[in-house]
Amino acid sequence: MTRATIKDVSRVAGVSIKTVSRVLNKERYVSDDMRQKVEEAVARLNYHPSLAARTLAGRRSFQIGLIHDNPSPYYIFNMQAGVGQRCREANFRMIIQPCDINSPGLVDDIGALIDQAQLDGIIMTPPVTDVGTALAELFRRKIPVVRVQPGTDLTATSAVYIDNVQAADDMTAYLISLGHRRIGLVTGHANYFASGQRLTGYRQALQRAGIGFDAALVFPGQFDFQSGAAAAEALLALPEPPTSIFASSDEMAAGVLAAAHRMGVSVPGQLSVAGFDDTDLAQVVWPSLTTIRQPIRDLGYAAADLLLEFGETIERRQLPHELIVRGSTAPPRPMAPGSSPG
Amino acid sequence: MTRATIKDVSRVAGVSIKTVSRVLNKERYVSDDMRQKVEEAVARLNYHPSLAARTLAGRRSFQIGLIHDNPSPYYIFNMQAGVGQRCREANFRMIIQPCDINSPGLVDDIGALIDQAQLDGIIMTPPVTDVGTALAELFRRKIPVVRVQPGTDLTATSAVYIDNVQAADDMTAYLISLGHRRIGLVTGHANYFASGQRLTGYRQALQRAGIGFDAALVFPGQFDFQSGAAAAEALLALPEPPTSIFASSDEMAAGVLAAAHRMGVSVPGQLSVAGFDDTDLAQVVWPSLTTIRQPIRDLGYAAADLLLEFGETIERRQLPHELIVRGSTAPPRPMAPGSSPG
DNA sequence: TTGTAGGCGTTATCAG
DNA sequence: CTGATAACGCCTACAA
Numbered sequence: 001m002t003r004a005t006i007k008d009v010s011r012v013a014g015v016s017i018k019t020v021s022r023v024l025n026k027e028r029y030v031s032d033d034m035r036q037k038v039e040e041a042v043a044r045l046n047y048h049p050s051l052a053a054r055t056l057a058g059r060r061s062f063q064i065g066l067i068h069d070n071p072s073p074y075y076i077f078n079m080q081a082g083v084g085q086r087c088r089e090a091n092f093r094m095i096i097q098p099c100d101i102n103s104p105g106l107v108d109d110i111g112a113l114i115d116q117a118q119l120d121g122i123i124m125t126p127p128v129t130d131v132g133t134a135l136a137e138l139f140r141r142k143i144p145v146v147r148v149q150p151g152t153d154l155t156a157t158s159a160v161y162i163d164n165v166q167a168a169d170d171m172t173a174y175l176i177s178l179g180h181r182r183i184g185l186v187t188g189h190a191n192y193f194a195s196g197q198r199l200t201g202y203r204q205a206l207q208r209a210g211i212g213f214d215a216a217l218v219f220p221g222q223f224d225f226q227s228g229a230a231a232a233e234a235l236l237a238l239p240e241p242p243t244s245i246f247a248s249s250d251e252m253a254a255g256v257l258a259a260a261h262r263m264g265v266s267v268p269g270q271l272s273v274a275g276f277d278d279t280d281l282a283q284v285v286w287p288s289l290t291t292i293r294q295p296i297r298d299l300g301y302a303a304a305d306l307l308l309e310f311g312e313t314i315e316r317r318q319l320p321h322e323l324i325v326r327g328s329t330a331p332p333r334p335m336a337p338g339s340s341p342g
Numbered sequence: 343m344t345r346a347t348i349k350d351v352s353r354v355a356g357v358s359i360k361t362v363s364r365v366l367n368k369e370r371y372v373s374d375d376m377r378q379k380v381e382e383a384v385a386r387l388n389y390h391p392s393l394a395a396r397t398l399a400g401r402r403s404f405q406i407g408l409i410h411d412n413p414s415p416y417y418i419f420n421m422q423a424g425v426g427q428r429c430r431e432a433n434f435r436m437i438i439q440p441c442d443i444n445s446p447g448l449v450d451d452i453g454a455l456i457d458q459a460q461l462d463g464i465i466m467t468p469p470v471t472d473v474g475t476a477l478a479e480l481f482r483r484k485i486p487v488v489r490v491q492p493g494t495d496l497t498a499t500s501a502v503y504i505d506n507v508q509a510a511d512d513m514t515a516y517l518i519s520l521g522h523r524r525i526g527l528v529t530g531h532a533n534y535f536a537s538g539q540r541l542t543g544y545r546q547a548l549q550r551a552g553i554g555f556d557a558a559l560v561f562p563g564q565f566d567f568q569s570g571a572a573a574a575e576a577l578l579a580l581p582e583p584p585t586s587i588f589a590s591s592d593e594m595a596a597g598v599l600a601a602a603h604r605m606g607v608s609v610p611g612q613l614s615v616a617g618f619d620d621t622d623l624a625q626v627v628w629p630s631l632t633t634i635r636q637p638i639r640d641l642g643y644a645a646a647d648l649l650l651e652f653g654e655t656i657e658r659r660q661l662p663h664e665l666i667v668r669g670s671t672a673p674p675r676p677m678a679p680g681s682s683p684g
Numbered sequence: 685t686t687g688t689a690g691g692c693g694t695t696a697t698c699a700g
Numbered sequence: 701c702t703g704a705t706a707a708c709g710c711c712t713a714c715a716a
Contacts (some may be wrong), residue, residue, distance in 0.1 A: 003457060005693060016703045021695065029701050041677060048457035048596060052403065055691035056395035056708045073622075075417035084440060093459070096438060115390035117435070280415075347709060358687045363711065371685050395709035398692050 012213040013041035024049060026039025031075045033316045045295045051093070061118040063093045064307060067110065069101045072251075074222070074279030075125070075296055079148070083123060084301020090308050101128055101191070107137045107310040114141055121307040126151065127191040128180055144311050146303045151193020154216070160302040164194045168246075171274050172324060174290075175244045176209045178272065184242035186221040186231040186252050198248045198276065217242055221252045223278075228255020237270070243271065250275035251284045253289055282326070293322040346387040355383035359487040365393060393435070403460040405435045406649060409452065409595045410467045411443045412667035414565070414593070416621030417638055420469060421490070424642020428573040431609055432650050443470055443533070449479045455607070456483055463649040468493065469533040489647045493535020500657045502644040506536045509634045510543025511589075513616050516632075517586045518551045519670045520614065528573040528594050540618065557583055563594045564622075570597025578605055578613075585613065592617035595631055621667075635664040 006024075010017045022030045023038040041047070056060040066083055070076055080096065085093045097113055097332055100105055106128075113119065121144040128134060129150040135157075138145050145157040175183050184292075185202050188195030203213055219234055221227035228247050232255065237241055247253035253275030257267060265271050275282060275291040282289045298319055304314050347367075352359045357376055364372045364455055365380040383389070408425055412418055422438065429436045439455055441448055454679065455461065462485040470476060471492040477499075480487050487499040491506075516526050528542050530537030561576055563569035570589050572639040578583055589595035594619030599609060607613050617633040640661055648657050 012678060018703055031701065046453070048454050050398070050460065050693055051458045052394045052397035054695075056392070056398050057693075058696040061394065073415045073419035076417055080438065081440075084438070093437065095435065096426070098423075111388070112390045116393045118392065118394060124576065360687060366702055373685065399709075399711040594707075
């Protein structure tokens with residue numbers, strides 16, 4: 001019992017191979033009569049066309065690649081879920097390719113992937129999106145590319161993104177509206193342009209509110225729990241500690257919470273903590289964390305849509321973000337600007 | 343500038359196509375002289391063989407499938423990382439196929455995947471591992487299968503697993519050694535055999551310690567945060583609440599922690615909480631949670647090894663688990679059996 | 685140890 | 701609208 005081929009189908013249906021192919025590929029110029037015969041035969045034989053043969057003979061492979069160098073399981077999972085869903089609907093296959101942006105073999109790896117699998121398109125997530133040599137390789141091969149949240153060469157490829165500057169501005173403005181004047185910021189990993197964008201939004205909101213920027217309140221993080229905790233320890237040990245800390249990711253926000261707890265600082269009584277949800281993590285484990293919700297899965301949908309519908313055409317799509325206030329929204333007790341919490 | 347083919351390589355190297363093929367496939371009977379010429383040509387042309395052509399002409403596709411219906415990002419991420427790593431080393435491609443075990447199309451979807459991509463093998467994770475109809479389809483196609491933590495038909499396919507019974511026993515015994523006599527258990531989702539196995543281990547340890555089993559202390563969960571919190575609320579509201587709660591997953595343990603906190607029960611002063619780490623989540627966000635560490639990534643390595651090295655041969659491999667006590671290990675203050683915490 | 689012929693299952697081209 | 705036939709790039713058999 002070997003697999004059914006297009007030949008078997010044509011025999012059973014009593015038509016030529018080419019006609020079967022036409023039906024399969026939804027080409028025009030097929031009579032309903034023929035179409036029906038073919039469809040019956042396909043169903044009866046439980047026939048599935050060989051992707052390998054299709055790829056070899058045709059111009060398309062029905063496969064796209066998702067290239068990432070991102071250590072966050074939640075990010076990757078949601079990205080895959082979004083892109084994968086669209087691929088399934090379009091009868092495409094998604095090939096996952098993790099990579100290492102510091103590896104000297106990066107460009108070769110990407111080239112090999114495209115060559116071997118004859119990919120029809122590529123989706124990239126930060127920070128690979130901003131590696132010039134990798135981008136150059138893709139351009140050389142003239143393969144359609146959609147980048148998620150690219151930081152550089154914004155007009156070079158199709159892209160999907162949210163407005164990080166505005167999102168960080170929103171959160172900062174919200175904290176200011178609660179009465180905060182000294183707001184700490186834990187920035188993200190330097191590899192990610194989003195980190196700088198969020199810093200910009202933070203400064204922007206401060207300036208609009210007439211609050212001076214204090215570099216001492218900005219602490220570098222790496223997007224992970226540890227660095228969030230370290231940042232909070234440093235910030236809370238300042239002579240004039242912040243009354244609120246805005247972490248550029250939720251894992252760091254969790255670190256801030258843990259450190260505050262360890263140091264006996266009550267949240268939100270003495271300290272308000274805010275995060276930036278790349279990951280849906282807050283929904284799962286910190287249901288009370290106020291956060292910017294960035295719809296990673298939606299970014300995946302949008303990226304796949306751009307790739308599958310528009311192909312070579314360069315297209316751009318911005319998605320909305322949401323400021324989500326979860327759990328207690330009670331502001332910390334009001335305090336005079338510059339005073340430290342009790 | 344079109345892609346290089348094997349023909350181009352043979353021309354540049356000045357040898358026959360077949361000789362190139364031999365070198366590429368590491369066959370014997372090639373002189374070093376030829377080999378070197380070919381390798382040079384390959385490098386110079388930056389040649390990568392077409393997977394489609396290889397698959398079509400040969401017997402193998404160099405692709406394996408990873409089939410899962412599992413909502414845990416951390417589990418999936420680590421599984422993919424493990425399997426993906428091995429695939430890369432062996433020059434195989436990994437195709438991810440999420441599925442829905444309740445979908446009527448499940449069997450057809452799996453069949454279509456195997457047919458279309460001509461997969462060389464399949465790795466499955468729970469709970470798809472235990473869907474009889476899906477397994478039957480795989481057997482019918484005689485495709486090599488490795489299952490991770492299968493609950494049924496244990497000898498039907500290759501498999502990798504940890505001893506869930508022993509792991510739960512270890513944790514329960516540890517809690518008993520701290521002085522606990524009333525230990526709550528939050529079980530896992532009924533779809534997963536591991537849930538039942540962990541219950542068995544729990545009962546086993548109780549019995550060995552001469553502690554009677556109290557069904558009121560066992561509460562059903564779904565492996566997620568919400569059900570962990572709900573379980574803790576119910577357990578802590580008992581007339582004689584437990585002094586310790588063992589949750590069958592770390593997400594549920596987090597829920598337990600959150601509920602305890604909300605109810606004003608101090609941890610670990612009045613309540614010890616333990617988890618079961620399917621997900622590495624504890625490492626990231628609850629560095630102080632005591633947990634059973636289950637090496638998901640290692641399970642991925644082992645599963646891929648079995649598939650790639652042994653193929654059709656049925657092979658079984660058990661991996662060790664670890665009881666990890668993180669953060670404060672101070673036992674809750676000792677109390678008479680049956681007494682409730684202050 | 686090396687080379688030649690044929691075919692894998694599909695799509696593209698070009699006649700009917 | 702439908703049908704022959706030649707690719708597609710590689711591997712398997714067989715021959716030298």
